[in-house]
Amino acid sequence: MTHLAPEEVGEAGAPAPRPAPTAEGKNRLSSSWGPAWLSRRWVLPLAEAVVSLVAALGFTLLSTHISVNPLIRVGQVSGLAKLQQYVAVLGLPLLAVLLYTAHRGSLLRHQVAKRLVCAALAGLATGVLAGGVVVALRGTPWGLGGQEGDPSALIAMANSFLHGESMSGIYPPLFPGLMAVWAKIRYDVPGGTGFALKDFQIFFTAIAGPMTYLAWRLLLRPFWALLIAVPSALLCMDPIRPYSHGSMLVLLPLLAYCLREMRRSAERPLRRSLLRGAVLGLVFGVVFLWYSGWYVWAAPGVFVLALFLFPWRAGRTAVKRAGVFVGVTLLTAGVVGAPLIYQMARLGSQTPDRYAFLAVYVDPAYVLGWVSDRSGKLEYQTWPAAGEMAGQSGFALLLLFAVGLGVGLALRNIMVLTAAATLAGAWLARFWFASHMAHDKAVQLYPRTTWIIMYCLMILAVLGMMAVVNRGSGWAERTLRPSGAAPAARVVPRRVVAQLAAGMVCAIALFATMGASWSVNRYMPQSDNMTMGIDAWRAHTIKKADGTCPRYAPNKKNCADIVTNDWRQNPDDGELWCGGIGPLNWKTVCGRKAPASELKKEEQEQKAKQ
Template sequence: MTHLAPEAIGEPGATRGGTGTSTRKGGGPAAAAAGRLRVWFSRRWVRALAEAVVSLAAALGYVLLSRHIVVNPIVRLGQVSGLAALQKYAAVLGLPLLALLLYTAYRGSARRHALARRLVCAALAGLATGVIAGGVVVALRGTPHPLGGQDGDPGVLIDMANSFLHREGMSGIYPPAFPALMALWAKIRYHGRGETGFALHDLQIFFTAVAGPMAYLAWRTLLRPFWALLIAVPAAVLFLDPIRPYSHVVMIVLLPLLGYWLRHMRRPEGRTTRQLVLRGAGSGLVFGALFLWYSGWYVWAAPGIAVLAPFLFPWRRGGGAARKAGLFVGSTVAVAGVVASPLLYQMVRLGAENPDRYAFLSVYADPGYVLGWVSDRSGTLTYQTWPAAGEMAGQSGFALLLLFAVGLGLGLGLRSIMVRTAAAVLAGAWFARFWFASQMAHEKAVQLYPRTTWIIMYCLMILAVLGMMAAVGRGSGWIERTLRPRTAPAGGPAAGRVIPQRVVRQLAAGMICVTALFAAMGASWSVNRYMPSEDVDQMGIDAYRAHTLKERDGTCPRYSPVKGECEDINKRDWKPGPIQDFIWCAGILADEWPSVCGHKAPKGVRSRTDVERDRMAKLAEEAKKAESEKKAESAKK
């Protein structure tokens, strides 16, 4: 069977064409050094380590490079120049990598190209999110504060980190690992309380940058470089939220790790009891740490995995296999439970006291739409205009193509553990989504059900890519069996491959180049959304707010649009807010609350009259400012 990105590259003595044995002897010190390097890279762990190092170096190196982009991020022309500079640096770093990949695909040996493909794919995964992190650096140039300033979720994270600095312990049922890391970094780098916002600024950039490498390396536990890149890069670019980069990284890496774990549980033969216990304990440590990092995705993944795992357990392989699998599962659950116990305890103690009652555009829209996401800063969109209706029963051409590829995955690749894992998580999250949505009006609780949009779409993307992989494998295998001569001539050489490996390598290299181009365009799209804007209904308001807070010395940031009127840095600790008994309908004017939320708006919600009055006041202020500038110009003349 021919794979689009094969790992098999022939014997160690293969020459440029991938066949034959080298007969050169000696060659001097250079040849000896090359031989030692070949032997070194023949070790599996060395190749894996090289991929990790290259990917992380590409991501973090790009972030350091982006610090040399000097623009005013408040001005739109400065933002455009910054976006262009980001793409320029991406081209400077990425084009030589793609040139190397294409050269080795056409002129290099199979072994050399396999190594180049590994490292180039790893570097591209790092560059994809490195560009997004570099965009955050540009958007926050001149201010030490994070995206969001100290409002909304960033403000809550800052308060939680302050509580950790005061040794007040856990902050309710929110995963504690990231706020604790903020507190630790603020203490090490910024001398503690009052500077936790500066720590959040640094961590937003760092974890945005490493999201691509983490996604790619997680998928490399199951897939070959090209296919791992084809899932990791679109997922990281599409789902990454630089305001809270830690949350979506957990979702992206959790699914391949679940598939990896289920594969080992299903086939425990060939490993000793000690190996299984150690592997299970290691898996439990990872799952427990991810739970403390961000636990939300476990809620949506749990139903499908709970149903799938018993079907994959090796009940019919004999008592020995079942006992070994039981040890593997037991060690995983035990270690994961111990690591995650602080948060699990809080959830049991306080979970019922923390209902989610916050609604926004995705809550008002059709719950059956899962191929797009709108945050609570949805601009001029309403539930009547979003999502836009597609050509067939409201579904777009992209949706139909995606579903067709998903059908290939289910139809041709169901024997794959990862296909079963993604399908089970998809089904479980789909059921949970509509369970909570159907109870929302009665229970007066949203329960975060719109977040299932992300994990459902992610599962669809996984199944689509695995479907394409299965189609390529099955199709090339059928071509080989059909067109290859059935018998070789008497005394002649054996029949070669119908599809030469050289052609496969070249095709894979071309597809990697296209994936890199998508990553560059998609990263620029993602960055552009976060460029500073004073419009409170756009995502750029988060970067704008970071420029309106005072620095440590009490002055405004360099490019602040509100010179002399910057806000003070708050130093408050986290306190649980009052629990309301109704759903808060964000983004809805007071006049529309009865028709959307079913009851009258509480005090403080703006009405159409308030909006119009504010608009007129802003126009009057702008006219007055223009008149004063005109008078000043006339006096100067």
């Protein structure tokens, strides 16, 4: 399973037959182009992985040299501009090489350059996002969120691990467990788990682009893998909890790859099926311990799809080998994920999600936008803005049109089937939980299906464009070739295709740098607790390990003390918590009175305004 997809991929995601050598290029790397070992199967995939990770982490490290005061808006703008300057200096030469090889030299050299440039761009995209977090947190050892909200829960869980306590309820233990290990190794001081969280927020945000790109490269050519990886990573990644969405981004291509391997298991020796199943099971188990939520939404559709794709009628041998592959995969994943599975079976019904916020109050059929519980001045009466056609925007109509192309022209493609099945299962689960919310007084995280549904729509849209390109080029070759022309002659020269693809890669790169800057800007420190910038602001208001305030603390005489509490489950009062709503409106929105603490907080805020 370690081999990335070849340069050409067939209709169902399978490798296409290698073309015969032509005058425009050879199938093998010649000894005059480079060392003979470069033609080995594993070298270029490894080079893609290394280049992508180095680009992401190298850019993040470079961002530590940006010297601005992140609490001043002018300093934030200068930091954003410096990030763009850095990425331009690094990215423009890469694009120049890509364009040069597309217009000059052998096509084989261009293919190699395209693979490495696409890998580097995937790394730079999320490297800019991680670099922005570095700028926003400059001068403080604390991560986004400080000791409030979800970061406080992660810190408390890591503290529990340090103090020898067992798993924290049904929450995936791997990320807070690694936080505890890193805090012990790297810091070993009060507050060390909070400092470890900052390191992890930056590191795992940076590698999200490379990991998503490499996961899709198991199935797609470089351009199409980049076209999915960059927009989805920039849209979905939340540096406060980078492990959550990062697991979703790699889970879907891994599921498609697993289903493809199940269908092919009949063609392979039993021993190879056992090995591939064990490796995939190990990967799925680790991802499950990393963040398990996406399995809940993906499981219904993927389970039904697997039943349809299983080779029931291919003969006893095929059924046996496919069954062995599936069984080994599930068994290995179950063994690795057993601790969390046990906790979920034991405590799942005791931990309902009762936290409501803006995404809970809006039309549940809206899945093309997301707001967190720090939604600024947005309200459910005015967001989302109604579009031109039955409330749907032009972007929504174009996206759905591309989705229709994917489903209509490439339904046999295993990636299309996987994304469509996941979308259908998540869609049904979303409305099942939402429809029971008023009765059960539990949200059960159903707004998070917005992310996986958007991701599936983006996948289907890209695969729809890929199907149009493949079908269109095939039609042109069949119908426009002059009579009597050699079968190997091409109507559309490969050189033209390479040049067009290079231009589109440049467009993706421009989108990536613009989109990354937009995403980074949201996390720049702001004191308004209804904006996403409050998370970086809080990081600058907590004392360092030596008891002093961070360098750019807004009030250096009044910084918060370090909290080293262990994790404890909050008591459940059986009622919805109405986040983002004024206490006086809790009755009309959530059907309950606001707690006394919220009423008191409202009174204090009103007095402060007066």
